[in-house]
Amino acid sequence: MGILIFALRRFLLAIPTLLGLLIVTFILANFMPGDPLARLLGDVGGSNPETVAAYRAQWGLDRPLWEQFFIYVGNLLQGDLGQSTFTRRGVMEDLLSFLPATVELGVAAILFAGIIGLALGSLAALFHNKWPDFLVRAIALLASGVPVFWLGLIALQVFYLQLGWSPGPEGRLSSRVNPPPRITGAYTVDSILSADSVAFWDSLAHIVLPAAVLGAFFLGLVSRMMRASMLDVLKAPYLMTARSKGLNTRTIAQFHVLPNALIPTITVVGLAIGGLLAGAVLTETVFSWPGIGRYAVDAAKALDYQAILGVTLLIGFVYVITNAIIDVVYAALDPRIRLGS
Amino acid sequence: MSTVTVTSRIGLSSPEESKAVLKVSDLVVEYHTARGIAQAVNGVTFTVHAGEKLAIVGESGCGKTATLLAALRLLPSPPSKTVRGSVEVDGTDLMTLGPKALNEIRGRDISIVFQDALSAFNPVLTVGRQISEGVRQQRKLSKAAAHELAVDMLARVGVPDPDQRAKQYPHQLSGGMRQRAMIAMALAGEPKVLFADEPTTALDVTVQAQILDLVRSFKDLAIVWVSHDLGVVAGLADRVIVMYSGFVVEEGPVEDIFHSPKHPYTAALLRSIPRTDEMSGTHELVSIPGSPPDLVALPAGCPFYDRCAVRVDRCATDRPTLERVGDTQTVACWVAQAKDIAS
Numbered sequence: 003m004g005i006l007i008f009a010l011r012r013f014l015l016a017i018p019t020l021l022g023l024l025i026v027t028f029i030l031a032n033f034m035p036g037d038p039l040a041r042l043l044g045d046v047g048g049s050n051p052e053t054v055a056a057y058r059a060q061w062g063l064d065r066p067l068w069e070q071f072f073i074y075v076g077n078l079l080q081g082d083l084g085q086s087t088f089t090r091r092g093v094m095e096d097l098l099s100f101l102p103a104t105v106e107l108g109v110a111a112i113l114f115a116g117i118i119g120l121a122l123g124s125l126a127a128l129f130h131n132k133w134p135d136f137l138v139r140a141i142a143l144l145a146s147g148v149p150v151f152w153l154g155l156i157a158l159q160v161f162y163l164q165l166g167w168s169p170g171p172e173g174r175l176s177s178r179v180n181p182p183p184r185i186t187g188a189y190t191v192d193s194i195l196s197a198d199s200v201a202f203w204d205s206l207a208h209i210v211l212p213a214a215v216l217g218a219f220f221l222g223l224v225s226r227m228m229r230a231s232m233l234d235v236l237k238a239p240y241l242m243t244a245r246s247k248g249l250n251t252r253t254i255a256q257f258h259v260l261p262n263a264l265i266p267t268i269t270v271v272g273l274a275i276g277g278l279l280a281g282a283v284l285t286e287t288v289f290s291w292p293g294i295g296r297y298a299v300d301a302a303k304a305l306d307y308q309a310i311l312g313v314t315l316l317i318g319f320v321y322v323i324t325n326a327i328i329d330v331v332y333a334a335l336d337p338r339i340r341l342g343s
Numbered sequence: 344m345s346t347v348t349v350t351s352r353i354g355l356s357s358p359e360e361s362k363a364v365l366k367v368s369d370l371v372v373e374y375h376t377a378r379g380i381a382q383a384v385n386g387v388t389f390t391v392h393a394g395e396k397l398a399i400v401g402e403s404g405c406g407k408t409a410t411l412l413a414a415l416r417l418l419p420s421p422p423s424k425t426v427r428g429s430v431e432v433d434g435t436d437l438m439t440l441g442p443k444a445l446n447e448i449r450g451r452d453i454s455i456v457f458q459d460a461l462s463a464f465n466p467v468l469t470v471g472r473q474i475s476e477g478v479r480q481q482r483k484l485s486k487a488a489a490h491e492l493a494v495d496m497l498a499r500v501g502v503p504d505p506d507q508r509a510k511q512y513p514h515q516l517s518g519g520m521r522q523r524a525m526i527a528m529a530l531a532g533e534p535k536v537l538f539a540d541e542p543t544t545a546l547d548v549t550v551q552a553q554i555l556d557l558v559r560s561f562k563d564l565a566i567v568w569v570s571h572d573l574g575v576v577a578g579l580a581d582r583v584i585v586m587y588s589g590f591v592v593e594e595g596p597v598e599d600i601f602h603s604p605k606h607p608y609t610a611a612l613l614r615s616i617p618r619t620d621e622m623s624g625t626h627e628l629v630s631i632p633g634s635p636p637d638l639v640a641l642p643a644g645c646p647f648y649d650r651c652a653v654r655v656d657r658c659a660t661d662r663p664t665l666e667r668v669g670d671t672q673t674v675a676c677w678v679a680q681a682k683d684i685a686s
């Protein structure tokens with residue numbers, strides 16, 4: 003199987019990238035503005051050189067940077083990312099508890115934006131230069147042009163305060179609803195798995211608005227890309243060949259138009275994953291969503307060195323891995339990539 | 344408007360051969376451009392009999408491709424519009440069919456091969472699948488039967504190792520191989536008529552010769568072959584149609600067209616064939632002076648008037664119609680027709 007070998011190669015290639023990410027993040031974190039120690043020890047402790055020195059020795063901060071790095075990597079390999087100074091828990095533990103909420107939100111946003119974006123883009127291409135096309139182009143422009151933060155506030159104003167269709171910015175569930183037992187960490191999934199219909203509908207109602215807000219930028223991007231690449235495909239000579247063989251419209255759409263139109267769309271979507279992560283931080287803040295974004299903001303405010311380092315690594319890791327996944331999907335769609343020319 | 348008398352033109356050797364499998368009548372195609380309406384095909388009419396090889400020749404832009412695509416209802420609209428005409432395949436007019444009925448004839452009774460096989464194949468599907476998918480849909484074949492058909496077709500067009508090739512993607516085949524595969528794809532439904540739009544132009548001479556041999560071997564297949572290359576036409580065709588700015592200007596058996604062209608454009612075209620000088624080995628190309636008329640503003644008279652060496656006054660105002668000249672040819676030229684009557 004060509005695609006399995008391709009996938010294996012692609013993921014092996016991600017390892018040096020991840021290592022580079024680790025080095026760069028570690029060095030940058032050491033040049034972080036502000037003095038975490040002063041912050042941590044307070045005015046009194048921070049001005050006492052002995053306390054500072056003892057503290058530095060305790061945390062290994064008196065050793066050379068490269069030695070600190072190897073200690074950090076060694077711990078990382080054992081699943082230890084150090085202690086968070088503001089939650090007083092292990093950073094790894096923190097990340098694992100905040101991550102599922104973000105993943106759930108991100109996946110919901112991608113699904114929302116992907117499905118609607120692909121449909122809108124296809125519609126626009128099929129009705130090229132007619133009113134559906136103009137409408138979709140206007141939606142796409144708006145959706146990816148409006149800042150996430152602002153869009154979130156507007157959405158709350160309209161759908162929560164005015165229309166009352168959506169719950170307010172109260173996180174993942176209403177306070178009266180108990181979270182489902184943790185299986186995957188995603189409430190919508192876990193409530194289905196444990197057959198808890200109350201939690202399911204409540205968590206679904208809570209995720210729709212933030213997912214739509216977070217996915218808006220993506221929706222604009224996906225629909226524009228899909229429209230453009232579908233217009234190209236509709237003009238392609240192989241479509242004329244397909245028609246000349248007497249294929250019906252369904253076969254042509256399913257096997258000739260769609261896969262070819264998806265290839266460039268997928269590539270662009272992959273490049274935009276970083277934007278989605280940045281958007282998650284803002285969306286979580288607006289909707290009080292207890293995810294990595296919120297954790298990152300709190301860590302930054304507290305100058306929590308270990309937590310910031312951990313979050314940065316995690317986001318980088320997610321970015322590298324999603325890109326590898328996108329590349330594999332891309333190769334699965336396009337045999338010219340998979341098998342080489 | 345051009346009309347052609349089609350009966351009794353070709354030397355009828357058997358009743359079987361006289362059966363017309365394709366009748367294109369008064370085909371008119373326009374392109375809507377920013378400059379106005381370009382009249383790309385102007386009343387093209389021709390008939391193809393079972394097993395007959397018909398060539399359409401003419402300069403670039405004279406409407407050869409537009410004719411073939413319009414006949415199969417493959418021209419994208421907009422910008423093009425097939426204004427008029429009928430295309431009868433075995434008595435059924437494609438122009439009046441609904442989409443479903445049309446799809447039952449395309450690929451099965453009539454099909455087409457293009458010049459560039461790489462772009463004519465979908466890059467993400469295997470060659471075998473693309474060869475068989477039309478037939479598979481029409482005859483509801485199983486996956487295994489479809490693969491078998493593809494392998495069989497590839498073997499018939501002389502592709503070595505057909506089982507392996509059928510599983511490969513278009514980009515993995517060589518140019519000549521791909522061209523053969525495209526022919527296999529067009530022939531998979533066992534059509535009676537094959538359109539070929541310069542399918543050998545992009546290939547090197549050796550491969551081109553192999554493809555021509557292959558095509559010649561399909562004795563029962565009626566072929567409409569579009570080409571710039573009169574050398575190819577001479578070796579392949581029974582009959583030739585010469586087109587100029589969307590009009591058929593001359594038609595006849597290949598030997599007669601080559602030995603005694605009646606239309607001044609046909610004669611000029613024949614003179615422009617690059618000949619290899621036996622002594623020096625160099626190619627000399629005599630090009631026809633001038634350029635074809637603007638299709639957006641066709642002249643009222645003969646479209647070849649500006650470039651014609653034998654024109655008379657009448658040619659500027661009256662557009663010549665296709666008339667019989669001599670025993671076997673039809674020609675749209677006042678001068679040739681007058682000469683024929685005089686002799």
Ligand SMILES: Nc1ncnc2c1ncn2[C@@H]1O[C@H](COP(=O)(O)OP(=O)(O)OP(=O)(O)O)[C@@H](O)[C@H]1O
Pocket residue numbers: 374375376381383401402403404405406407408409410422571638
């Ligand atoms: N998309 C288009 N828009 C406007 N005019 C077009 C378009 N496509 C073709 N035409 C015009 O229609 C005429 C016929 O084109 P066609 O492709 O049939 O020529 P052809 O005889 O096949 O030429 P060639 O030998 O170069 O393939 C040309 O003069 C061209 O200018």
Ligand SMILES: [Mg+2]
Pocket residue numbers: 407408409540
């Ligand atoms: Mg052409």
